[in-house]
Amino acid sequence: MATPAKPYEVQTAVFEGPFDLLLHLILEHRVELFEVRLNDIVAAYLAHMDTLEHLELEVASEFLLVAATLVELKARRLLPDEADIDLDEELGLWEERDLLLSRLLECKTFKDVARVLDAHVVAAARSSPRVAGPDDRYVGLVPDVLVGIAPEALRAAYLRATAPKPVPVVSVDHVTVVRASVADAITEVADEVRRTGRVTFRTLVAGLAERVEVVVRFLAVLELVKAGLVDVDQQGGSFATILVTWLGDGVDAEVAPLVAADRYDG
Amino acid sequence: MSLDDADRAIEALVMVAEDPVDPQLLAQLIEIPVSEVERRCADLSARYEAERRGFTLARVAGGYRYQSHADLAPYVERFVIGRQSARLSPAALETLAIVAYKQPISRAQMTAIRGVDVDGVVRTLLHRGLVAEVARDGGPGQAVLYGTTRAFLEQLGLDSLAELPPLGEHVPGADVVEALENGLRAGDDGRELRKTRGPIAPPA
Amino acid sequence: MSLDDADRAIEALVMVAEDPVDPQLLAQLIEIPVSEVERRCADLSARYEAERRGFTLARVAGGYRYQSHADLAPYVERFVIGRQSARLSPAALETLAIVAYKQPISRAQMTAIRGVDVDGVVRTLLHRGLVAEVARDGGPGQAVLYGTTRAFLEQLGLDSLAELPPLGEHVPGADVVEALENGLRAGDDGRELRKTRGPIAPPA
Numbered sequence: 001m002a003t004p005a006k007p008y009e010v011q012t013a014v015f016e017g018p019f020d021l022l023l024h025l026i027l028e029h030r031v032e033l034f035e036v037r038l039n040d041i042v043a044a045y046l047a048h049m050d051t052l053e054h055l056e057l058e059v060a061s062e063f064l065l066v067a068a069t070l071v072e073l074k075a076r077r078l079l080p081d082e083a084d085i086d087l088d089e090e091l092g093l094w095e096e097r098d099l100l101l102s103r104l105l106e107c108k109t110f111k112d113v114a115r116v117l118d119a120h121v122v123a124a125a126r127s128s129p130r131v132a133g134p135d136d137r138y139v140g141l142v143p144d145v146l147v148g149i150a151p152e153a154l155r156a157a158y159l160r161a162t163a164p165k166p167v168p169v170v171s172v173d174h175v176t177v178v179r180a181s182v183a184d185a186i187t188e189v190a191d192e193v194r195r196t197g198r199v200t201f202r203t204l205v206a207g208l209a210e211r212v213e214v215v216v217r218f219l220a221v222l223e224l225v226k227a228g229l230v231d232v233d234q235q236g237g238s239f240a241t242i243l244v245t246w247l248g249d250g251v252d253a254e255v256a257p258l259v260a261a262d263r264y265d266g
Numbered sequence: 267m268s269l270d271d272a273d274r275a276i277e278a279l280v281m282v283a284e285d286p287v288d289p290q291l292l293a294q295l296i297e298i299p300v301s302e303v304e305r306r307c308a309d310l311s312a313r314y315e316a317e318r319r320g321f322t323l324a325r326v327a328g329g330y331r332y333q334s335h336a337d338l339a340p341y342v343e344r345f346v347i348g349r350q351s352a353r354l355s356p357a358a359l360e361t362l363a364i365v366a367y368k369q370p371i372s373r374a375q376m377t378a379i380r381g382v383d384v385d386g387v388v389r390t391l392l393h394r395g396l397v398a399e400v401a402r403d404g405g406p407g408q409a410v411l412y413g414t415t416r417a418f419l420e421q422l423g424l425d426s427l428a429e430l431p432p433l434g435e436h437v438p439g440a441d442v443v444e445a446l447e448n449g450l451r452a453g454d455d456g457r458e459l460r461k462t463r464g465p466i467a468p469p470a
Numbered sequence: 471m472s473l474d475d476a477d478r479a480i481e482a483l484v485m486v487a488e489d490p491v492d493p494q495l496l497a498q499l500i501e502i503p504v505s506e507v508e509r510r511c512a513d514l515s516a517r518y519e520a521e522r523r524g525f526t527l528a529r530v531a532g533g534y535r536y537q538s539h540a541d542l543a544p545y546v547e548r549f550v551i552g553r554q555s556a557r558l559s560p561a562a563l564e565t566l567a568i569v570a571y572k573q574p575i576s577r578a579q580m581t582a583i584r585g586v587d588v589d590g591v592v593r594t595l596l597h598r599g600l601v602a603e604v605a606r607d608g609g610p611g612q613a614v615l616y617g618t619t620r621a622f623l624e625q626l627g628l629d630s631l632a633e634l635p636p637l638g639e640h641v642p643g644a645d646v647v648e649a650l651e652n653g654l655r656a657g658d659d660g661r662e663l664r665k666t667r668g669p670i671a672p673p674a
Contacts, residue, residue: 019381019382026446026449026450100450101447101450103381105443108438109436109438110360112436112438113431114359114363115359117363117430120422124420127322127339128486129331129332129333130332132284132488132489132535132536134282134537134538134546134549134597135282135530138282141547145557145598146625149625151626151627153563155567155634157560158568269522269523274522274542275542277523278542278546279538279545279546281525282537282546282549282550285590318473319481320478320482321481334486335478335482338483341483341499342486344499345486345495346486393587395587395589
């Protein structure tokens with residue numbers, strides 16, 4: 001990261017990621033998570049994107065993670081409202097909540113201990129080490145370390161040092177799965193809405209087994225709304241059918257930048 | 267209060283070293299037991315302090331080194347400008363803390379703990395020489411595993427990783443745990459959170 | 471016989487310096503006259519001798535430096551010889567190659583090319599007399615620029631740098647280096663190097 005990315009802002013506070021945001025909301029504002037209006041955060045997100053001259057991709061994708069986490073949590077709250085509660089699902093919900101709690105606690109632990117380490121660094125920086133080494137009387141003792149090294153070996157070492165470094169491969173985990181699939185979902189949703197002209201959100205998520213996949217589809221729709229490629233309409237308040245309508249002119253070029261943007265891995 | 271030859275040899279050797287000198291090496295060169303090296307270094311260090319020297323003999327990263335006395339930071343800071351590294355960002359410090367306590371650890375594991383991508387900060391930490399690749403995961407991905415370096419110990423002024431503050435002392439208190447539990451409560455229908463585990467365990 | 475603050479500041483500053491410290495600079499940093507610096511240094515030096523310290527405060531070309539006492543040379547020699555492995559590490563060889571082909575070059579530029587901190591490696595190369603400071607960057611930081619030495623050429627059996635094997639026109643990686651360097655130089659374009667010494671200084 002050559003220059004530090006401008007962190008994403010929600011209501012003046014600066015958050016570094018979903019855990020950061022959740023810890024802030026819960027610990028400093030004592031907010032119950034299910035009271036957070038996702039609407040507000042999405043509105044702030046869209047307003048912020050409008051003010052940017054160019055999309056700060058790393059920050060934008062982190063924000064999508066925040067939104068995904070919140071949507072997932074709110075979805076958990078909403079699902080049991082349906083008449084028949086699946087006991088397995090209910091138990092799974094508790095487990096997931098406990099897992100999130102322990103992850104937040106772990107994250108908070110390292111945030112706190114990082115401050116202690118910083119205090120160590122600051123204290124240690126008040127002393128500087130001696131680095132001068134032996135004086136010139138002893139330079140003659142140094143063996144000729146280059147003996148036996150051909151100039152060609154030096155050239156080879158130079159080429160090795162300047163060869164492009166392999167890009168580190170990050171193995172897929174829970175978090176990166178979410179990020180990667182938003183790009184795919186944008187393509188899939190765009191294809192489907194363009195083909196049909198108008199479709200219900202329920203149709204777009206029909207057949208998806210995992211809740212997180214539904215969340216990702218929802219985020220994809222938000223991205224397409226933001227880009228002006230689709231419009232959404234919901235008559236009859238919460239839980240009424242959401243209609244998604246195609247506004248674009250049918251070329252792939254409009255969708256491509258969104259997909260590329262999300263695939264970017266800073 | 268004259269110094270004997272072993273003390274003088276310790277002073278000379280630590281003076282010409284570019285990095286902290288392993289007491290084993292001092293013992294070998296001076297031909298005295300390691301325990302005696304340790305005792306003599308402790309005595310020298312106490313004596314410098316008592317004489318109000320401008321330098322100290324410090325035990326850092328497993329060895330002994332001379333360094334300027336912390337009192338004189340105002341003078342030294344003006345002089346060594348550029349040699350001191352810039353402060354780490356909170357994000358880099360948090361990631362560094364995770365590596366310090368969880369090493370060896372992969373990027374994916376760091377990402378999972380922080381909840382955000384760590385590639386940028388890991389690059390910064392590698393660049394600063396505070397962490398390094400220490401192994402590869404045996405699994406299919408052969409993920410690179412990272413650990414802290416000697417430079418990390420030197421920058422924190424620690425003798426070894428054992429001197430890191432115990433993580434257990436920094437596990438959030440009952441009030442924080444309770445606040446988080448309330449925050450994650452289901453809300454309106456009075457359902458209670460069933461606890462299945464306590465605060466996270468300190469590292470083994 | 472406690473030391474006052476000016477003595478302590480002198481001790482601290484000379485201790486952390488990489489090169490002999492100019493008394494003018496000491497005077498400026500401590501805000502006392504140069505003559506007083508000279509007198510205090512002479513006193514400190516005499517006191518170390520009287521206390522039979524293992525180190526001395528020597529007045530050498532360019533200023534004051536701590537060095538090991540001549541009496542203790544046998545220990546220091548064993549340390550210096552024993553410490554060096556006969557071969558350069560791959561990291562040291564790569565860094566040396568970068569200096570050889572890109573001189574004059576700053577540590578920051580080497581770090582940018584290698585992607586890891588090079589301070590320790592550069593110190594090794596300096597102490598082995600293979601590279602030396604050859605100039606200073608004209609910019610605000612006055613970064614030290616390094617080049618290879620005559621000893622470097624002699625050990626490789628070359629008469630001049632022109633005899634280094636050419637990198638070739640189509641070397642992959644050279645463009646990468648340029649990109650890295652441009653990235654590093656962004657913002658201070660057009661700055662010229664102010665040379666203070668010739669390109670190949672023999673080890674001091």
